[in-house]
Amino acid sequence: MASVPLPAPCGDVAFEGVVHIVCVLDPAAYEVRVAYADARGRPFGWVAAFDAAMAGEGGQTLLSMNGGMYHKDLTPVGLLVEDGREKVPLNLEDGEGNFFMKPNGVFMIGRxxxxxxxxxxxYERAAQDALYATQSGPMLVIDGEIHPRFEPDGASRHIRNGVGIDGKGRTVLAVSRKPVSLGSFARLFRDELGCRNALFLDGAISTLTGNGKVVIGGKHPAGPILTVFERKQ
Known part of the structure; x- marks a missing residue:
């Protein structure tokens, strides 16, 4: 099957023997949003379904990917803010699984x-005024340090996706083309992409679409979805 061309801000980056798709998003040129449900409150359910819904409304997405952890009914496990409205509150509870591997974190788009x-x-202490936000976990990089619970190159390997902010204030999205450990994925953000803070979004079911076509993954379930549009000049 022919590969799908990557959107303009994306390219392949090889790191520690694994190729990753990396998308570097200048806020002056690209608008990043978090989406979860349609106007009737029904979850989109999977990434390509969201893209199709946007196309039906005349809004072509540039790219989209899984945007955070969710329960079996697709409701977000943690914070969800859409269009400045908090739909699900911040979750600081303890529990099992990646989301609760503290510290976990928030990716937000400000006003x-x-x-x-x-x-x-x-995020809780700062009482942030977010336009869009999603909570996931664990953090990959915290103030330039790799998450303390990560092994350098652990045996758990999956296709993974995450988000970071680089030294120029650009949002950096990445998804591995092959299974990768959390330790290596964290080092990608810190050492290759220059992100002092980065957040794990999902693994095993990670999906990336470009211009409405599936690049990585497929019809995997998704709760929150990160999506990118070209900013109107």
Missing amino acids: DGRGTVMEASA
Whole structure:
């Protein structure tokens, strides 16, 4: 099957023997949003279904990917903010699984259109005024340090996707083309992509679409969805 061309801000980056698709998004040129449900409150359910819904409304997505953890009914496990409205509150509880591997974190888009990644507890203390936000976990990189619970190259390997903010304030999205450990994926963001803070979004079911076509993954379930549009000039 022929490969799908990558959107303009994306390219392949080889790191520690694994190729990753990396999308670097200047806030002046691209608008990043978080989406979850349609106007009737029904979850989109999977990434390509969201793209199709947007196309039906005349809004072509540039790219989309899984945007955070969810329960079996697709409701977000943690914080969800859409269009400035908090739909699901911040979750600081303890539990099992990747989401609860503290510190976990929040990716948000502020009213100025710029992205931020921070620990969930820091988000609570700062009382952020987000336009869009999603909570996931674990953090990959925290103030330049790899998450303390990661092994350098653990045996658990999956196709993974995540988000970080680079030194120029650009949102950086990445998804591995092959299974990768959390340790290596974290180092990709810190050492190759220059992100002092980065957040794990999902693994094993990670999906990336470009211009409405599936690049990585497929009809896997999705709760929150990160999506990107070209900013109108």
